Amino acid sequence: MKQLEIFKALSNKTRLEILLWLKDPAASFPEQVHAGFEVGVCVGEIQKKAGLTQSTVSEYLSILQRAGLVSSTRVGQWTYYKRNEETFVELSKIIESDI
């Protein structure tokens, strides 16, 4: 686990918000109709809510993914992102003991 990369990923207001939204997708993205939330939330919905351009949000999601904080699943023309909870648990332990 690359702590520095994780902390950099968490050092942005919008990226922190995205992670929070993904914690409760049903509440945060009432408009998503294409799929259940098991696979996550598609980029377009996240982008609308973030209020930034599509390219920026796509970039942010890939930063979060490289840090291991989210994972993605492609379904047809959509890419769904969801939290990777194991990384959060690991991170919490790392802060308790390794930092």
Add this chain to the structure above:
Amino acid sequence: MKQLEIFKALSNKTRLEILLWLKDPAASFPEQVHAGFEVGVCVGEIQKKAGLTQSTVSEYLSILQRAGLVSSTRVGQWTYYKRNEETFVELSKIIESDI
């Protein structure tokens, strides 16, 4: 607690190292003779070990302090910095539940 400020403070290799060194000052700073380690470690010792300029290290320590990760005590002409463990505990909890 301002999460964003904390994550930014943790988004730098040298600052992460400083925090690690301050975890075991006796092992990390064998040369410090001016005081016991209860008050912390003085800027000069940290600077030598970091290998950056005095101004940079002083700046880094104040970033860590603004984030609540360390605290400082002035004794004579020295400023001693030590970890603020409560913030780490809080942060770990925040990651478990609030992020």
Add this chain to the structure above:
DNA sequence: GAGTTATATCGGGAAAAACCGATATAATCA
């Protein structure tokens, strides 16, 4: 096939962070 929709990537301008050297401040000591 061509047209449409969703996402990723690329190139770049603006803002922030990473450092530095020089200088200021504060404490000590002769």
Add this chain to the structure above:
DNA sequence: TGATTATATCGGTTTTTCCCGATATAACTC
């Protein structure tokens, strides 16, 4: 008092991050 030592702050250059518009890719639809 002046000289010395430790730290903080200030001004500036380089590097990184932020965020955009334009373009590329991939899947779907007709």
